Amino acid sequence: MFKHSIFLRIYAGLVILVALVAVFGYLLVQIINYQRAQEYRESLTDGVSYIISEGIARQPNEQQKKDWISDAADLLELPIYYVDASKVELSRAEKKRIEARKAAVRYDAEHSTAYIIIGLKDDAKHLLYIKVDKIGERQMKALPIFILDYLVYYPGQEKEYLAKIQSNFSYPIQIQKVQDLPLDSEQIGRLRLDHSIILYRDNASVRGTTISIVSPMPSSPSEVLVLGPVPLFNWMPFQLAAGITLLSLFVLSLGVYGLLVPMQRRLREVNYALHRMKSGDMTLRLPIDGTDEMASLASNYNSMSDHIQRLIEAQRELMRAVSHELRTPVARIRFAMEMLADEDDYDYRIQQVEMIDKDIEALNTLIDEIMTYAKLEQGAPSLDFEKIILSDVLDQVVVETAALKTQKDIQLKAPPAELMVDAERRYLHRVVQNLVGNAVRYCNQTVIVSGGVDEQGLAYVQVEDDGQGIAEEDRQRIFEAFSRLDDSRTRESGGYGLGLSIVNRIAYWFGGTIHVDESPTLGGARFTMSWPAERFNQSKKKGILTKDDIDV
Structure with a gap:
């Protein structure tokens, strides 16, 4: 019965379509989020890679460069490798990023490990290869140290040079007064002890939770270097959710349209056939495709057209036949009546009356047959x-x-x-x-x-x-x-x-x-x-x- 019902097929199709759209939406979210996560990782590392590249470039010789890299690895508690550029195979996109002095990030989802590749200023033969298998407070608090190491070469001009390198960072970096920040006494005390602090802010807006890293300025006790706020990665931001929802609804509407188009087309054929019938054309027949309700409708329409056409033909034939059949007994009756008017012989007149009676009986029989046939032909x-x-x-x-x-x-x-x-x-x-x-x-x-x-x-x-x-x-x-x-x-x-x-x-x-x-x-x-x-x-x-x- 299921395969014979177009409506059940539409309902089942809608259920399947909703399931497919849900799977499609899930996969699309995963694909988009994978790309967004990759862009997020790269945006976080671009500024730091620029600062590290500048710090290595200031070292006068290769040994001092290696010593600087070793100190940086100890500070970050992450392995940093100074490798030959020819031994690292880079994709076209990674080459473009390194040439633009940005970091190339490779993420191993199976082991939750990121590999950061950094190009060196004025040294195209070597690359920095950093393996990041953990991100904690130690690593976050080390970031201001690299920036302060960069600014130490520009005493009194720290704010100007921060503004120059701001374009390399996806989050704000600035020098602010301690009293301008919403800090409690414990946090202020830690800053006075030259400790960096991390501020978490749970924002109800679309930015969500953010992190700011605050580090004291060695040259000015009343000022601090602030990195951030840096928004945490949001797997389902409002824009993405709205876009996926609208796209899913659009795909769903297309699927519903595709399910209804065949029925709409077949209904249009029925409507056209009915208009043809209304105009008197009974020759059009509908194609019968399948065994569902629409096929049954087409079959019933064809049967109705055949029946109406048969009724019309039967009516025409009946009119022709009745007029022909009635003329003969009526003519005989008329002839007998004329004979009766001119005949005086009693026996002959009785004979003519008997013949008239037989013709009248024949007329009655014919009318009975015609009425029976018409009754059976017109309908049930x-x-x-x-x-x-x-x-x-x-x-x-x-x-x-x-x-x-x-x-x-x-x-x-x-x-x-x-x-x-x-x-x-x-x-x-x-x-x-x-x-x-x-x-x-x-x-x-x-x-x-x-x-x-x-x-x-x-x-x-x-x-x-x-x-x-x-x-x-x-x-x-x-x-x-x-x-x-x-x-x-x-x-x-x-x-x-x-x-x-x-x-x-x-x-x-x-x-x-x-x-x-x-x-x-x-x-x-x-x-x-x-x-x-x-x-x-x-x-x-x-x-x-x-x-x-x-x-x-």
């Missing part, structure tokens, strides 16, 4: 299905036909007396009556009537005769209204070409079929009507469906 009749004994209906028709003294041998092969089938008795009687009457007209001598239930659970009635039979190419046409294969024989026998059409429509409303072939025993025509021996359930009497009968 009121069918009162009930359990009936099949042999009783067959026996009743055989007895009624024999009473007409047709001089034909009508044989009944009755089914078991206890065999019961679901049927509308009045219409089933009409079917057997029409088939037997048709067989009597065209047989030579023998007609066999039988019935029963086959292996597929289908009830059937069967009438066969020993006449000339019906050619195979005419076996479908005989069920059309007013269809005659032999007009002269039909007129002699009093037929109007509606009997088999009525049988065909009754079979349709019974949910069965009617077909004709050759009788294997008599050699003539054999008509067989079959229909379900049991209705779906008793609630379907009178053609009423319940909600349990509808596949939802």
Whole structure:
């Protein structure tokens, strides 16, 4: 049932789509955060790498450079390697950063270790290679020492040179008065002891938590060097969350649109077909793709179009046939009336009255046939299905036909007396009556009537005769209204070409079929009507469906 419902497929598609968008959003956040984290690491190391490069460049010879690097490694408690540049393979992006006197950072997520590569000023043959496997207060408090070491060469001009190197730092570095900072007495005491302090600030704005490193200025006890505030890395900032949310909603809307477009297209086809039908064009048929509700709608529309077209054609044919069939008895009646006006012979007048009576009876019979056919053709009749004994209906028709003294041998092969089938008795009687009457007209001598239930659970009635039979190419046409294969024989026998059409429509409303072939025993025509021996359930009497009968 799931695969037959377009709405369930849409709901399931939405669930899958939401899951896919969630996975997509998660992966996108991870990818973006990986790039953001890399940029964050590089921004934190750019200023320090510049200061370290300047400090090494001030050393007069290579040995002093190595000693300076060793002192820096002890200060940071991190291994620093002075390596040959030719032994380090750099990517294009890393080369550009080093040429711009910025740090290249390689991060090993598995071991949570960063490798910082720093280019040296005026020394393209060597690189600094720093392995950072921990970041603590020791490392953070060492950063101001490198900056103060840089500023010691510019006494009295510290603020000017800080402004010059500010562009290399992603966070502010400045010299401030101690009293301008929100410090408590303990922190001020530590500064007076030449200890650096770290300030944490939890900001409710988008900046989040920040860190500032405050270090005393050796040349001025009232001033301190302040690095920061440095914002901690935020894995989900507002801008990123808003962007990912909007992008996910956009992707979700595209997915929903993709799910609804096929249904919208098929509804547009139905709407176009209905407009064509409204304009009188009944030739358009909808393609039936799949087995869902839209396919069912297309199938029902096609069936409705076929039925309406058949009704229109039947109405036209009915009008033509009725006008033709009515003219003959009416003309005979008019002629007989004229004869009566001019005839004085009593016996002859009685004869003409009898002929007029027969023509009126023929008109009544024709009108009854036309009304029955029209009632069955226009729409579902009121069918009162009930359990009936099949042999009783067959026996009743055989007895009624024999009473007409047709001089034909009508044989009944009755089914078991206890065999019961679901049927509308009045219409089933009409079917057997029409088939037997048709067989009597065209047989030579023998007609066999039988019935029963086959292996597929289908009830059937069967009438066969020993006449000339019906050619195979005419076996479908005989069920059309007013269809005659032999007009002269039909007129002699009093037929109007509606009997088999009525049988065909009754079979349709019974949910069965009617077909004709050759009788294997008599050699003539054999008509067989079959229909379900049991209705779906008793609630379907009178053609009423319940909600349990509808596949939802």
